[in-house]
Structures are given as C-alpha cells and as structure tokens.
Amino acid sequence: MVLKCVAIDDEPLALELMRNYIARFSFLQLLQTFEDAVSGAEYLRNNPIDLLFVDINMPDITGIDLVRSLVSKPMVIFTTAYKNFAFEGFELEAIDYLLKPIDVKRFGKAVEKAVDYYRYKTATAAESKDESLYVHSEYRMVKISLKDIEYIESMEDYIKIHLQFDKTVLTLMPLKRVLEKLPEDKFQRIHRSYIIPVNKIISIQNRKVKLPGIELPISDSYIDFARRWMKM
Incomplete structure (x- = not known):
C-alpha cells in the first residue's frame, strides 16, 4: 500500500x-x-x-x-x-x-x-464496520474500538460516545449517521437519544434497558426490538 x-x-x-x-x-x-x-x-x-x-x-x-x-x-x-x-x-x-x-x-x-x-x-462494508468506528473530535480523527462502546447519546447536533472506564468522545454528528456506520447486528437504536451495543444488555424491563452501570429508556418507536430481545 x-x-x-x-x-x-x-x-x-x-x-x-x-x-x-x-x-x-x-x-x-x-x-x-x-x-x-x-x-x-x-x-x-x-x-x-x-x-x-x-x-x-x-x-x-x-x-x-x-x-x-x-x-x-x-x-x-x-x-x-x-x-x-x-x-x-x-x-x-x-x-x-x-x-x-x-x-x-x-x-x-x-x-x-x-x-x-x-x-x-x-475495506468492504462488512470489514469496515467489524471492529472500529472513526469520528472527528477535537479537530482530528479518532479511532474507537467497537468493543469499548458502552452506549451512544444524542446531544442535539452532537453525539457523546460513552466508553469503558468513564471515557467519552464528543463529535458533531447526528445519531442517524453514526448508526449507519455501525454493524446492524451489534448496535440498536432504542430511543431518539440513544444507541446501545446489543451484547451489553443485562435485562429489559418496564421499557428500560439495563446496561453495565446505567438504565436507559426505550421509546414507543423501538419497542419491537425489546420484544424480540426478550424472546431470544
């Protein structure tokens, strides 16, 4: 190369x-x-x-x-x-x-x-979404390992990517766009403000998803995902 x-x-x-x-x-x-x-x-x-x-x-x-x-x-x-x-x-x-x-x-x-x-x-679409996500933060490109993502939060025009060990990355990007960059089988939008990694779900109850250290709401638009997950 x-x-x-x-x-x-x-x-x-x-x-x-x-x-x-x-x-x-x-x-x-x-x-x-x-x-x-x-x-x-x-x-x-x-x-x-x-x-x-x-x-x-x-x-x-x-x-x-x-x-x-x-x-x-x-x-x-x-x-x-x-x-x-x-x-x-x-x-x-x-x-x-x-x-x-x-x-x-x-x-x-x-x-x-x-x-x-x-x-x-x-890389091919499957390869490029397999392990890492690239976003721009603090005026430069940042590489984020997908396995380190705890959840992603929308903050109007920005998103905050919450990572392991209480680290965060803030980037100017709508939630819809970042979802397009993530593998569909590994990440799920549950609310207009949240995307979560499916493999980190501990439980779903009363329209709330429990993840390590936090609970997040599930909106009506994404309740079908909760039903599918509970049948797994």
Missing part, C-alpha cells in the same frame, strides 16, 4: 522539512510540493491523491478554504504555527493537525492515522 501525497506550504523551510519527513516513510509517495496555494489547488483539481499536507495560514488562500474548494477531497493533515485552530476545519474531517515546529515522531503518529483510516475506507 502506497499513499500518494502532496504538500503545500508558503514557507520554503517548512516545505523542505515535510519533504524530508515524507521520504522517511516507505508507504508515502510525494508527487508534488507547492509554495503557492493557488497552484496547489489547481493541481489537486486535476490529479487525484490520497493524502494532502497543507498549511492553514497562507497569504493567498487559507489551507481550510483550499480544502473546502475541492470537489474530490483527499485525506487531509493540516499544519499550522498557531495553537488555536479555526473551527471551520472541523467540517472538513481532517485526519490530524500538526503544530509547527513539527516533530518527526508526531508526524509519524499523524500518518499512521491516515494509513489506518485509508484501510478502513477501502
């Missing part, structure tokens, strides 16, 4: 560092680099790639605006000299953000995320 890459940064030294880092990874193939964001955007519109490294703060157009303008979007790793990232980048579902000066170890972690997500995207 080889990921075709492009790097765009208006700072020549930063761009040279990216060339050096990319060359250290045999699964990355650098096709082009650009100091000019407009030229880079034109190249991307005519040449499909897998992974884009792009600086956020550039004088002609920002990296965020560049990515937003692309019809066919590759995986994106943003680079920036600023700690405060623009919220607009969240909607672009970046793999990661790298803060300058970029450390090679941190760079390696970012490209490993890209590899994992590429494999997830290119």
Whole structure:
C-alpha cells in the first residue's frame, strides 16, 4: 500500500522539512510540493491523491478554504504555527493537525492515522464496520474500538460516545449517521437519544434497558426490538 501525497506550504523551510519527513516513510509517495496555494489547488483539481499536507495560514488562500474548494477531497493533515485552530476545519474531517515546529515522531503518529483510516475506507462494508468506528473530535480523527462502546447519546447536533472506564468522545454528528456506520447486528437504536451495543444488555424491563452501570429508556418507536430481545 502506497499513499500518494502532496504538500503545500508558503514557507520554503517548512516545505523542505515535510519533504524530508515524507521520504522517511516507505508507504508515502510525494508527487508534488507547492509554495503557492493557488497552484496547489489547481493541481489537486486535476490529479487525484490520497493524502494532502497543507498549511492553514497562507497569504493567498487559507489551507481550510483550499480544502473546502475541492470537489474530490483527499485525506487531509493540516499544519499550522498557531495553537488555536479555526473551527471551520472541523467540517472538513481532517485526519490530524500538526503544530509547527513539527516533530518527526508526531508526524509519524499523524500518518499512521491516515494509513489506518485509508484501510478502513477501502475495506468492504462488512470489514469496515467489524471492529472500529472513526469520528472527528477535537479537530482530528479518532479511532474507537467497537468493543469499548458502552452506549451512544444524542446531544442535539452532537453525539457523546460513552466508553469503558468513564471515557467519552464528543463529535458533531447526528445519531442517524453514526448508526449507519455501525454493524446492524451489534448496535440498536432504542430511543431518539440513544444507541446501545446489543451484547451489553443485562435485562429489559418496564421499557428500560439495563446496561453495565446505567438504565436507559426505550421509546414507543423501538419497542419491537425489546420484544424480540426478550424472546431470544
């Protein structure tokens, strides 16, 4: 597996560092680099790639605006000299953000995320939903093991994924969309606000599902699931 890459940064030294880092990874193939964001955007519109490294703060157009303008979007790793990232980048579902000066170890972690997500995207539907779920949280891609999910809670435009050991992940996504990413035989919606892992049900009684450490309501729309489960 080889990921075709492009790097765009208006700072020549930063761009040279990216060339050096990319060359250290045999699964990355650098096709082009650009100091000019407009030229880079034109190249991307005519040449499909897998992974884009792009600086956020550039004088002609920002990296965020560049990515937003692309019809066919590759995986994106943003680079920036600023700690405060623009919220607009969240909607672009970046793999990661790298803060300058970029450390090679941190760079390696970012490209490993890209590899994992590429494999997830290119797997068959059954394979891709078998073990992991990818969501965007805190401006980067987060990989969640399905076996760690205790339940998923809707919070208006966001969802909160409750994990083992009282950990949570908050992401901007409707409950319906996350349900589509989960294997149908392993997760069930029980309420407009909740999705649960079927294998963690302890009991169902009085229209409530008992899970480890919590009870959740079952709404009228999903009562048929409760009846089917009790007949198993």
